[in-house]
Amino acid sequence: MKVTDFMPKGENTIEALIENLKKRERDLPDVDTFKKQLDPLKHDVTDPYIRKDKDIIVEKQVRGENGKMEVVEEPGKEKVNRIALALQKLVVERAIAFLFGNDPKMSGDVNSEVEKLVFSIVSKIKKSNKTHSTNRRVARSLFSATEVAEYWFAVPSERYTKYGVTTSYKLRHKIYSPLNGYKLYPRKDETGDMVAFSLEYTRVDGTISTTYFEAYTDEEKMVFTRDSTAGNDWVFKERRPIPIGKIPFVFAEQPLVEWADVQILIERLEKLLSNFADTNDYHASPKIFIEGVLKGFAKKGDAGAILVGEKGSKASYLSWDHAPESVKLEIDTLLGQIFALTQTPNISFDSVKGLGALSGIALKLLFLDAHLKVKNKEETFTEYLQRRNSIILAYTGLLHTPVQSTAKEMDLDDNIEPYMIEDLKEMIETLLAGNGNQPVIPHEVSVRLSPFSDNPEDDYKKIVEETKARQTVDVFEETF
Structure with a gap:
């Protein structure tokens, strides 16, 4: 499909084409509001x-x-x-940590040598592009602005060999987020498949502000621009073919920002804390109520100072017994609801310092709500990551033509594993109990995992030599 196929019937202008491509199923995200809520200084x-x-x-x-x-x-x-409290940012960052604290593991039906080569190339492309960091940036944009897009493209490079094969191109990608000023326009057909993707953004060069509109289909990319020097009309700039035969964009969206359900609670909490701080400024210092006539008062800084009054005078401290407790109760309730409604575990130091040593099962129960949230997010990200793999596979067939047909037929999935603090001792004890106390990892691997070894290979060789030396000595030792 070509970009011009979206020209409305009876029309033949760039303006009509762009307006048709801009049609969305929902309104553009309210980015200004989201940025204001994310920045505590703008609350x-x-x-x-x-x-x-x-x-x-x-x-x-x-x-x-x-x-x-x-x-x-x-x-x-x-x-x-x-x-002001940065709770919106905390909700987002903690959700990202549990979702992509562990790098997703790629899997698929890999049997033949060609399939293994394709799998290796895709793995190295993703490693070269640091997709483990990309995943976090994608999630941050989605959770904070409800939308994100990821664009993959090939860059000419003479004899590029980092993918395990020699190619003339290297793959790169870019993230487009509404938080950075990009307006995203996905276009889907009746079945939900993306048939076009467009984006709009503005660049300023000196005193000239230029707006770009890029439109992509599975066949081509078209770019239009407009600025004040051209009468603010759209002008055609360039047209390029899409070599992989599919739209090189991955797009994700969700209906609301991550903190939408608790925004009103955060505002109430900030107001409550601010009002209570004002009250403390007036009433935190002790106040003395005097009945009768005060004849003398100690000077500021006098130690052991007393008040002097006429006979029958009384003096007592004013105390505020119940109001602080009611405020504390509301603060605790609001914080609890904010964490509960967003499925965000409260793992601050004050919250976990009294827990002691927890078993693996107890840790899983502690983070159960966060893991259930990750499972819900898989509805979006499983499809997102699979779409990325599909685009990379299509490019793989062009980078190394001998595997083109195989890459075209392969399907690769990324399995999301929620972040969890591992109880290694309990895991090893369970494995030992299951296999009759036989070793569960090779000796060399255990040395490599040791935090005390700077050179595991040399240390392992020394351990082997020392073991042989002890066995040699033992042969000649007396046994009676």
Whole structure:
């Protein structure tokens, strides 16, 4: 399919073509709102027009007409506390950590030597492009802006050999996120398959601002531009074929940002903490209530100071018994609901310091909610990662033509494994119990895994030599 196939009937202008390609099933993400919610310094609680400073009366000493100092009251402002929390960012980052804390493992039906070669090439392409980091950036964009796109393309390179075969190209990719100013326009048919993908963005060069519109199909890429110097009309710039026969984009979307369900709770928590901080400024220091007449008061800094009053006078500290507890209860309730509704485990130091040594099962139960969330996210990312593999396989057939037919028929999946702190001791004990206390890993592997070895190969050779030396000595030792 060509880009021009999306020209509306009866129309023949670039403007009509672009407007048709821009048609979406839902509105563009409200990126400005998402950025504001992600940045604690832009929360409503920090806005002086929303949370206003207090109007107060300030006493000032001025010299009067008679030359004497007089006390005059004037209106003034007292700054209020504005406490903002980066909970939206915490929800996103913790979700990413559990989803892609472990790099997904690629799998597929690999039997023949050609299939093994294709599998190896795809693995090296992904390693070269550091897709383990890409996965996290993709998830961050999706969770923070509800959309993300990933573009794969070939770059000419003389005798590139990092994929295990010699090629004239290397594969690279780029992430397009609404947070970085990109507007994404996926176009799908009745069956849900993507038939076109377009993106729009703006670049500024000096005083000239140029808007680009790129449209992709399985056959070609077309680029249009417009700027103020051209009368703000769209102008055709270039047209290129798509060599792999499919749209080189991976696209993912979700209906809401990750913190949408708890945004109102976060705003309430910030307001509550800010108000409580204001109250503490007034009432945190002890206050004394006096009945009767006070005759003398200690100077500031006097040790063992006392109050002096007339006979019958009484003095007592004012205490605030119940209000702080009610505030603490609401703060704890809000935090609990924020973590629970977003399936975000509260693993701060204060929360886990009293847990002690937990077994492997206890750890899994502790992070059960986070792992269930990962399972829900697999609905999106299993398809996303499979689409990426499909694009890389298509490029693999072009990079190394002897495997082209095999690469075209292969299917590779990426299996997502939620992050978990492993209880290695319990795992090894379970394996030993299952195989009759026989070794579960080779001696050389255990040396390689040791944190005390800087050169595992040399250390293993020394251990073997020392073992042989002890056995030689043992042969000549007396046994009676």
